[in-house]
Amino acid sequence: MAGLNIVIKQLMKEKRDVVLSILFSFIAGIAAVGLFTASGYLISQAALGVPITALTVVIAIVKLLGFTRALSRYSERYFSHRATFTMLSHIRVQFFEKLQNLTPSKVQRFRTGDLLSRFVSDVESLQNFFLRIFYPPIVLVLIFLSTVLFTLYFSFWIALLLVVGLLLSTVVLPALFAKVRQTTEQPVQEKRSDLSAQATELLFGYQDLKIHQKLADQSEAFNTANDDLIQAQTKERKHELLNQVLDGWIGLLMAWAVLAVGGWLITSGQMEGVWLAMFMLLTLTVFENTQPMAAFPQYFLENKKAANRIFFKEDEAVSEPTQPLGDAGAIDISFRGVDFTYPDEPRSTLKNVNLSIPSGSKTAFVGASGSGKSTLLQLILKLEEASGEVYINSQAISQMTPESLWQQTNTVMQDQQFFAGTIRDNLLSDASDEQLTYALKRARLSNFSLTDEVYEKGDNLSGGEKQRLAIARLFLRDANLWLLDEPTSSLDQVTAREVMTEILRDAENDTFVIVSHNLRGLENMDQIIVMDHGEVVEQGTFDELMARKGYFYQLKEIERDTL
Numbered sequence: 314m315a316g317l318n319i320v321i322k323q324l325m326k327e328k329r330d331v332v333l334s335i336l337f338s339f340i341a342g343i344a345a346v347g348l349f350t351a352s353g354y355l356i357s358q359a360a361l362g363v364p365i366t367a368l369t370v371v372i373a374i375v376k377l378l379g380f381t382r383a384l385s386r387y388s389e390r391y392f393s394h395r396a397t398f399t400m401l402s403h404i405r406v407q408f409f410e411k412l413q414n415l416t417p418s419k420v421q422r423f424r425t426g427d428l429l430s431r432f433v434s435d436v437e438s439l440q441n442f443f444l445r446i447f448y449p450p451i452v453l454v455l456i457f458l459s460t461v462l463f464t465l466y467f468s469f470w471i472a473l474l475l476v477v478g479l480l481l482s483t484v485v486l487p488a489l490f491a492k493v494r495q496t497t498e499q500p501v502q503e504k505r506s507d508l509s510a511q512a513t514e515l516l517f518g519y520q521d522l523k524i525h526q527k528l529a530d531q532s533e534a535f536n537t538a539n540d541d542l543i544q545a546q547t548k549e550r551k552h553e554l555l556n557q558v559l560d561g562w563i564g565l566l567m568a569w570a571v572l573a574v575g576g577w578l579i580t581s582g583q584m585e586g587v588w589l590a591m592f593m594l595l596t597l598t599v600f601e602n603t604q605p606m607a608a609f610p611q612y613f614l615e616n617k618k619a620a621n622r623i624f625f626k627e628d629e630a631v632s633e634p635t636q637p638l639g640d641a642g643a644i645d646i647s648f649r650g651v652d653f654t655y656p657d658e659p660r661s662t663l664k665n666v667n668l669s670i671p672s673g674s675k676t677a678f679v680g681a682s683g684s685g686k687s688t689l690l691q692l693i694l695k696l697e698e699a700s701g702e703v704y705i706n707s708q709a710i711s712q713m714t715p716e717s718l719w720q721q722t723n724t725v726m727q728d729q730q731f732f733a734g735t736i737r738d739n740l741l742s743d744a745s746d747e748q749l750t751y752a753l754k755r756a757r758l759s760n761f762s763l764t765d766e767v768y769e770k771g772d773n774l775s776g777g778e779k780q781r782l783a784i785a786r787l788f789l790r791d792a793n794l795w796l797l798d799e800p801t802s803s804l805d806q807v808t809a810r811e812v813m814t815e816i817l818r819d820a821e822n823d824t825f826v827i828v829s830h831n832l833r834g835l836e837n838m839d840q841i842i843v844m845d846h847g848e849v850v851e852q853g854t855f856d857e858l859m860a861r862k863g864y865f866y867q868l869k870e871i872e873r874d875t876l
């Protein structure tokens with residue numbers, strides 16, 4: 314229920330619309346019962362030959378009730394849908410905020426299709442929460458209470474029959490179906506999420522799957538997920554229809570029972586015959602209100618699951634950081650006893666890392682692939698949380714608001730995101746066109762204009778163009794800390810050198826950290842930190858490391874031999 318409690322809280326923000334929906338739904342329902350009750354009375358009186366003039370008031374009431382019913386139904390629809398759609402928008406925002414508060418790596422752990430399915434289908438399915446779960450039972454109880462009280466005035470036995478029928482169709486039948494559903498349950502949401510995940514993977518990997526001739530396998534997995542979903546939906550719909558039919562039967566059964574009891578009451582002189590048609594029509598109409606209860610168990614279980622998927626529990630409660638990084642200009646960084654393992658991974662990624670990066674220094678991380686260099690940058694950026702502590706300007710990063718840190722950082726990570734739009738949109742800056750064009754020029758992208766189109770994920774850009782576009786973003790920012798993860802790995806040597814010269818010109822007085830597999834040009838670095846299997850194995854200047862003839866020296870030797 315944890316998820317549904319949050320949904321109720323969001324719904325209660327629209328208290329006024331909620332109350333008005335219940336009120337108008339009650340008026341519409343009770344007006345319908347009144348309309349048919351009065352009609353039954355009219356039919357009996359007409360059959361007994363009462364002159365039409367004596368029935369004018371009842372005829373007027375029938376007309377008034379018909380009008381009231383239509384108007385109230387319209388108002389109910391208006392307020393209930395307004396409350397629902399406003400609630401959905403609150404939930405979307407809350408879901409998005411929940412994702413925003415997760416570290417990026419936790420978000421990445423979701424399959425894209427699953428996330429989309431939660432964001433779209435699960436949120437959409439919650440529109441049934443107010444419309445079919447929350448207020449129909451309240452309205453039903455109110456209408457039945459009023460009807461039973463009215464009936465009690467004429468006959469205890471008919472009132473009792475109505476109560477029995479109500480219990481049968483709103484308690485016994487839904488409970489029975491809920492039980493059956495629990496044993497034969499087809500989790501539609503999970504199937505939908507599977508299909509969505511299969512579809513996104515098919516689309517993302519389309520080219521590779523085609524080249525590796527595995528498209529047929531993936532398509533088969535997609536078709537199986539599709540069939541599973543259809544099967545689950547069919548089963549669910551069958552349940553709902555059967556429930557509706559049985560509910561309708563209960564209404565008819567009660568009408569027959571009222572006819573029989575009414576007949577007995579009339580023949581035994583306990584009730585006047587003129588009321589019989591009235592109670593028949595009253596019973597048939599009042600049981601129409603129990604129809605929405607047929608779908609109640611299905612919607613309840615579905616919404617409970619959807620709410621729990623949207624407001625999923627996180628593994629551990631993360632305390633909100635409160636301290637901003639002070640804008641002191643130069644930035645220094647130190648790692649003290651930092652250990653890190655990616656969640657759900659068996660292998661430890663960083664082990665007891667201790668290092669120091671002085672303000673204004675130039676540092677290069679080198680080492681074998683998978684040794685933990687990129688992870689170190691992610692820890693500095695607070696994209697992951699480690700044990701031990703990282704300090705920036707002597708402030709513990711765990712207490713630091715990430716936004717204040719990112720504001721002072723110029724970053725190029727290995728994977729950059731590009732969006733469908735223009736080059737201008739993808740520079741992610743409010744700078745003037747002149748400044749944007751100059752940044753492109755410095756990143757050696759003068760062949761592009763600001764209005765050139767960029768496809769989703771930058772699919773129409775080469776690997777090197779994407780890197781240069783990411784670097785152009787840096788030239789438009791004013792930050793004191795540079796964290797670059799193989800920023801020029803896809804560029805030819807000449808362009809790479811030109812671009813690096815531009816970067817170093819801007820970073821001259823800043824703290825500069827680069828991860829690189831290219832061991833050339835490291836002579837100019839203030840320090841080189843060598844990583845192996847998640848540990849710092851060497852650190853020092855280029856000359857110091859070469860003189861030591863250790864790991865770095867061997868890497869240099871291998872590089873020289875392979876050139």
Ligand SMILES: Nc1ncnc2c1ncn2[C@@H]1O[C@H](COP(=O)(O)OP(=O)(O)OP(=O)(O)O)[C@@H](O)[C@H]1O
Pocket residue numbers: 418655658662680681682683684685686687688689
């Ligand atoms: N998101 C992730 N989830 C789980 N494990 C990860 C994740 N990212 C990286 N790893 C693992 O952490 C280890 C260190 O990876 P990292 O990317 O930091 O290494 P690296 O030294 O930067 O490698 P490369 O030079 O190839 O980029 C690797 O074993 C990798 O498999």
